[in-house]
Amino acid sequence: xxxxxxPSLLAADFLHLNRDxxxxxxxxxxxxxxxxxxxxxxxxxxxxxxxxxQLRKITLKPLDAHLMIVTPEKFIDEIAAAGAxxxxxxxxxxxxxxxxxQEIRKKGMKPAVTLNPHTPLSLLEEILPDLxxxxxxxxxxxxxxxxxxxxxxxxxxxxxxxxxxxxxSTLIEVDGGINLETGRKLxxxxxxxxxxxxxxxxxDDPIETIRQLxxx
Ligand code: DX5
Ligand code: ZN
Numbered sequence: 001x002x003x004x005x006x007p008s009l010l011a012a013d014f015l016h017l018n019r020d021x022x023x024x025x026x027x028x029x030x031x032x033x034x035x036x037x038x039x040x041x042x043x044x045x046x047x048x049x050x051x052x053x054q055l056r057k058i059t060l061k062p063l064d065a066h067l068m069i070v071t072p073e074k075f076i077d078e079i080a081a082a083g084a085x086x087x088x089x090x091x092x093x094x095x096x097x098x099x100x101x102q103e104i105r106k107k108g109m110k111p112a113v114t115l116n117p118h119t120p121l122s123l124l125e126e127i128l129p130d131l132x133x134x135x136x137x138x139x140x141x142x143x144x145x146x147x148x149x150x151x152x153x154x155x156x157x158x159x160x161x162x163x164x165x166x167x168x169s170t171l172i173e174v175d176g177g178i179n180l181e182t183g184r185k186l187x188x189x190x191x192x193x194x195x196x197x198x199x200x201x202x203x204d205d206p207i208e209t210i211r212q213l214x215x216x
Pocket of ligand 2 (some may be wrong): 008033034037066175195
């Protein structure tokens with residue numbers, strides 16, 4: 001299986017979203033990664049449903065929603081109505097994670113759980129069989145353009161082992177500071193999905209950059 005690439009729209013030009021989404025449509029990008037922030041769970045605010053519901057109309061790619069918000073369960077219906085394929089919620093934001101994961105599935109989406117850099121993999125032990133994907137943060141969430149945390153590579157390799165032991169098909173996604181160099185190490189360690197924001201959108205040729213990430 002070739003690497004799944006999910007460009008993060010956070011790094012797009014919001015004055016030319018139409019143009020940037022059309023570029024992604026023409027590219028080999030597999031999904032579009034949507035970073036939804038509330039200024040509470042993370043120290044930043046991004047975009048919400050008025051924007052997502054508009055862009056849904058023009059994108060040809062599945063949507064990978066990453067909710068960096070407290071009480072993400074309040075928005076399961078809206079995220080489903082926006083047509084998201086994956087709904088990522090943070091482990092750190094969900095005291096009733098099992099219930100939320102079941103709700104996400106009930107609404108026809110694929111549930112994924114995200115871990116902050118400091119959150120240990122062992123906390124996934126009980127929930128892993130219920131997940132379609134685990135998203136490992138390789139930066140502290142809230143901003144694009146941050147430096148990759150190297151310890152994520154070891155974490156990916158450990159998660160790959162946990163998943164293999166269960167004979168499960170849960171995907172491993174990684175988000176933050178990804179370029180060709182860090183992406184290469186992550187894929188070698190067992191990552192299935194790479195999220196890339198600034199590396200794609202600040203590139204001179206984003207379509208070619210996406211192609212190179214996919215070829216890792
Ligand atoms: C960070 C977001 C990321 C971000 C990645 O909180 O979850 O998806 O857009 O941006 P880069 O690739 O620039 O680190
Ligand atoms: Zn993200």
